[in-house]
Each structure stands twice: as structure tokens, then as C-alpha cells.
Amino acid sequence: MTGAVGTDLLDAALADHGLCLRGRFSPGGPAVAMPSGAGTASAICLVGHAGGAFWPVFEAWRAAHPGIDDPLDTWSKSVITPIAEAAGGEAVFPSDRPWQPFQQWAMAAEGLKPSPLGMLIHPDYGLWYGYRGAILFERAAMARMVTGEPSAGTGLAPHPCDTCSDKPCLSACPVEAFTPAGFAVSDCRSYLKSEAGWDGCMHSGCLARNACPVGRSYRYSAGQIRFHMAAFG
Ligand code: B12
Ligand code: SF4
Numbered sequence: 001m002t003g004a005v006g007t008d009l010l011d012a013a014l015a016d017h018g019l020c021l022r023g024r025f026s027p028g029g030p031a032v033a034m035p036s037g038a039g040t041a042s043a044i045c046l047v048g049h050a051g052g053a054f055w056p057v058f059e060a061w062r063a064a065h066p067g068i069d070d071p072l073d074t075w076s077k078s079v080i081t082p083i084a085e086a087a088g089g090e091a092v093f094p095s096d097r098p099w100q101p102f103q104q105w106a107m108a109a110e111g112l113k114p115s116p117l118g119m120l121i122h123p124d125y126g127l128w129y130g131y132r133g134a135i136l137f138e139r140a141a142m143a144r145m146v147t148g149e150p151s152a153g154t155g156l157a158p159h160p161c162d163t164c165s166d167k168p169c170l171s172a173c174p175v176e177a178f179t180p181a182g183f184a185v186s187d188c189r190s191y192l193k194s195e196a197g198w199d200g201c202m203h204s205g206c207l208a209r210n211a212c213p214v215g216r217s218y219r220y221s222a223g224q225i226r227f228h229m230a231a232f233g
């Protein structure tokens with residue numbers, strides 16, 4: 001089996017659920033333990049979504065599984081875990097503690113860089129994407145299968161913020177939560193609880209994220225935006 005076939009199979013299985021293989025790499029720095037404790041990862045494949053491709057699939061699942069506390073995490077696990085196991089890997093998830101360094105992994109796998117908002121920005125999808133899990137491969141043969149070719153674009157993608165002279169994302173937040181010292185999460189959350197925050201960001205999405213001109217065609221639907229904002233606020 002060649003590298004292309006291995007990753008194509010994973011990608012095809014994920015595509016049935018509106019997800020995709022976002023990128024892959026072989027960890028070169030500190031060893032990453034396999035979730036089972038059996039050795040360390042030789043290859044890491046990031047699973048995520050661009051825009052709202054998974055949203056209709058998830059909405060249908062949610063309608064059939066009412067009353068679940070963390071529905072998106074639960075759905076992600078129900079989809080990605082069996083795909084990982086069938087491929088001979090083990091899945092990990094961004095919301096599980098101890099937190100795995102998903103953004104560092106994304107920088108290694110996709111060549112992305114952080115925007116001034118803290119989120120990484122993609123040259124095509126802008127700020128409208130996310131990670132739903134990662135598949136770790138321990139065995140060297142399997143690792144070769146999924147890393148036979150480097151991720152498309154790794155290290156080559158131009159960073160959109162470098163050529164964005166106005167940086168409208170930095171002036172859109174009503175409480176100026178994005179500071180040189182980092183994201184003032186308590187200021188943001190207090191505002192979201194106010195009437196103005198409820199009518200504004202909670203309803204229409206983070207105004208800073210909305211202000212970015214990159215990847216607007218991937219902007220989430222109103223329902224998806226409200227779901228993510230409710231989970232955050
Ligand atoms: C804790 C957490 C938060 C916390 C604190 C973030 C922070 N200061 O580190 C809070 C609650 C504030 C938060 C908010 C959001 N988060 Co968050 N968060 C996480 C989580 C679960 C753990 C981060 C961590 O410490 N990891 C462990 C360290 C070791 O890993 P790391 O890669 O080195 O971590 C990097 C981040 O901490 C980052 N960072 C530093 N400051 C900030 C600030 C912000 C706003 C973000 C997003 C990241 C960030 O720098 C680190 C070094 O690269 C990750 C998932 C994960 N497992 O990483 C998601 C994650 C970073 N969040 C994510 C997102 C999308 C958001 C929100 C936009 C959620 C939403 N509503 O859609 C908001 C931002 C709100 C806004 N208005 O902009 C995405 C980012 C994807 C991307 N494009 O980069 C992640 C990867 C989850 C995912 N499923 O994809 N988040
Ligand atoms: S508005 Fe400009 S600086 Fe801000 S995230 Fe988008 S491209 Fe980057």
C-alpha cells in the first residue's frame with residue numbers, strides 16, 4: 001500500500017461525515033505518547049473540517065441523540081474512533097485533558113501560523129475551520145504509510161496576516177479583548193452575558209472573526225455559529 005492510498009482511504013472514510021484529513025507529520029521534537037500507553041507516535045494525522053461541511057451530518061445525528069451534554073465532542077468521538085482503529089491507529093481529541101497541543105500540531109502538519117486573534121489562519125479557509133481529532137500511528141510501517149508524502153502545502157502557504165495591512169480583526173471587538181498580552185477571555189465572556197453581547201456576538205458570531213476578509217465563503221451558517229458561541233460563552 002502506498003502513502004497516497006493510505007491517506008486517501010482515511011480521507012474517504014472521513015468525507016462520509018463531512019470531515020477531512022487536514023494534514024500529517026512525523027513528530028520530531030518531544031515524543032508523543034500513544035493514548036493506550038503502548039509506545040510513542042511515529043505519525044500524527046489531523047482530522048478536522050473546513051467551513052460547515054460536517055454540520056448537516058452532525059445536526060442529523062444530534063436530532064437522533066437528544067439530551068447529550070457535549071454533543072459535538074461525543075459525535076466526533078463516535079465518528080473518528082472507529083476510523084482510527086480500522087486504520088491501525090489511535091484517536092485523541094482536542095477537548096480531552098491533558099490537552100494535546102493541537103495548534104502546534106497544525107503548524108507542523110499544515111504550515112499554518114497564528115492570526116492576531118490567537119487562532120491559526122488558513123490561506124483558503126481563513127478562520128472558518130476547526131479540528132475534531134487526531135489519529136496517532138505507532139508502528140513504523142503504518143507511520144510510513146501515512147507519511148509517504150508530506151502534507152500538501154506544508155511550509156509553503158503564504159500567511160494571510162502578513163499582507164493584511166488594515167487588520168480589521170483587531171478593531172472589531174467591542175471590549176478590545178485582543179491585546180498584545182493575549183486574549184482577555186474574562187472581558188469577552190462578561191460582554192457575551194450582557195444584553196448587547198447577547199444581541200451581537202452571541203447571535204451573529206465573534207465580531208473580530210467576522211471582520212476577517214479571508215475565507216468568507218467558508219463562513220459557518222447562522223446555526224453553526226450560534227452553537228459554537230453557546231459552547232464558548
Ligand atoms: C483552552 C482552550 C481555549 C481557552 C483558552 C485559549 C488559550 N489561551 O490557550 C478559551 C476558552 C479562551 C478558548 C477559546 C476559543 N477557542 Co480554544 N482551545 C482551547 C484548547 C481546548 C486547549 C488549548 C491548550 O492549552 N492546548 C495545550 C497547548 C500545549 O497546546 P498548543 O497547541 O501549544 O496551544 C496553543 C494555544 O494555547 C494557543 N493560544 C494562546 N492564546 C490563545 C488564544 C486563543 C483565542 C486561541 C484560540 C488559542 C490561543 O497558543 C498555544 C501555543 O501555540 C484547544 C484544543 C487543544 N487541545 O489545543 C482549543 C483551540 C485552541 N480553540 C479553538 C477555538 C476555535 C476557539 C474559539 C474560537 C472557540 C469558538 N467559539 O469557536 C475560542 C476563541 C474565542 C474568540 N473570541 O476568539 C481551536 C483553534 C483552531 C485554530 N484555528 O487555531 C482549538 C485548537 C480547538 C479545536 N477544536 O480546533 N480556547
Ligand atoms: S483580518 Fe487580517 S490580520 Fe486579522 S486575521 Fe484576518 S487576515 Fe489576519
Ligand code: SF4
Pocket residue numbers: 172173174175176177178187188189191192201205206207208209
Ligand atoms: S466574541 Fe465578541 S466580545 Fe468576544 S472577542 Fe469576539 S468580538 Fe470580542
